[in-house]
Amino acid sequence: MRNGYGIACGKIILAGEHSVVYGQPAIALPFFSVHAKCFVSVSDDDDTMVSSLYSGKLDDAPAHFNGVKDVLNKLKNDLKITSNLNITIDSDVPTERGLGSSAAVSVALVRAVFEFMNQEASQDELRDYTHIAESYHHDNPSGIDSEIIIKEQTIYYIKNKSSEIMNVDVDAVLVVADTGQAASTKEAVQNVRRQYTDHAQAINDLGLLTNKAKEFINTKDIQGLGDCLYESHLKLQSIGVSSLELDKLVEAAMENGALGAKLSGGGLGGCMIALCTPDKTNDVLSSLINAGSKKTWVMSLKEEYHG
Numbered sequence: 001m002r003n004g005y006g007i008a009c010g011k012i013i014l015a016g017e018h019s020v021v022y023g024q025p026a027i028a029l030p031f032f033s034v035h036a037k038c039f040v041s042v043s044d045d046d047d048t049m050v051s052s053l054y055s056g057k058l059d060d061a062p063a064h065f066n067g068v069k070d071v072l073n074k075l076k077n078d079l080k081i082t083s084n085l086n087i088t089i090d091s092d093v094p095t096e097r098g099l100g101s102s103a104a105v106s107v108a109l110v111r112a113v114f115e116f117m118n119q120e121a122s123q124d125e126l127r128d129y130t131h132i133a134e135s136y137h138h139d140n141p142s143g144i145d146s147e148i149i150i151k152e153q154t155i156y157y158i159k160n161k162s163s164e165i166m167n168v169d170v171d172a173v174l175v176v177a178d179t180g181q182a183a184s185t186k187e188a189v190q191n192v193r194r195q196y197t198d199h200a201q202a203i204n205d206l207g208l209l210t211n212k213a214k215e216f217i218n219t220k221d222i223q224g225l226g227d228c229l230y231e232s233h234l235k236l237q238s239i240g241v242s243s244l245e246l247d248k249l250v251e252a253a254m255e256n257g258a259l260g261a262k263l264s265g266g267g268l269g270g271c272m273i274a275l276c277t278p279d280k281t282n283d284v285l286s287s288l289i290n291a292g293s294k295k296t297w298v299m300s301l302k303e304e305y306h307g
């Protein structure tokens with residue numbers, strides 16, 4: 001019996017979410033603490049899927065899986081797969097939290113279907129197929145989620161222009177905390193777009209902060225980087241994509257020794273990140289748990305640890 005397996009990590013946007021949609025740069029890191037895995041095998045029945053959110057015929061899957069359905073149909077067509085397939089998705093990337101769940105599932109699915117056909121998807125193929133699914137979850141996606149998940153290296157990204165691999169090696173830690181609130185990236189992006197003229201200056205400033213953050217990473221100035229992150233949070237707040245829960249976690253981290261903290265990803269809920277020196281990790285972590293975080297992760301920014 002033929003099988004295919006694909007795996008993809010999550011992602012963290014360090015700086016530049018939302019402004020990246022308007023051509024400003026963004027920095028994103030692969031997040032290896034969470035993964036989406038996909039298994040593909042021949043189905044005796046129709047195309048079927050098994051996942052924690054839905055199990056059954058793919059045709060009957062809820063709208064959340066429309067992107068997966070479209071990608072699978074296109075893959076079957078392009079790779080000339082005539083048998084029906086069973087897709088099993090096993091992911092610990094929390095959905096709608098800004099950690100790249102939808103892109104990770106798509107990348108894992110494309111990798112699995114290619115492997116099922118004894119082929120390996122190229123980066124361009126991964127990008128093209130994932131874009132189809134991402135269009136359902138985003139309003140005109142910038143492409144940063146799929147790009148970082150495909151590359152699995154830190155990138156400095158400009159939409160439709162460049163994706164430069166960055167070497168991050170600083171003696172600091174990112175604490176990632178989930179508010180537990182699911183949030184729609186599409187809604188957040190549409191809200192910003194609706195009031196674009198009011199937000200044009202803030203969007204430009206977010207781009208400048210991303211460039212400063214890049215500079216501080218290269219010069220290993222972690223306080224400078226922390227300042228950029230917190231200033232970015234205030235700008236993101238001003239364009240209306242933060243939430244009370246996110247602000248509460250950001251302030252808790254700042255009051256307990258973080259060098260900087262901000263929401264990460266689409267916002268309106270989801271996750272935040274706090275930058276701190278390794279010796280402050282415990283203080284920041286416990287302050288986030290006390291302030292209501294539903295889940296936390298710790299990621300070192302030393303080169304040997306974050307991949």
Ligand code: PMV
Pocket residue numbers: 013016017018019020021097098099100138140141142143144145185189264265266267
């Ligand atoms: O998928 P999310 O929620 O991490 O958001 C991606 C980043 C945005 O800039 C908000 C959207 C985009 O297309 O770049």
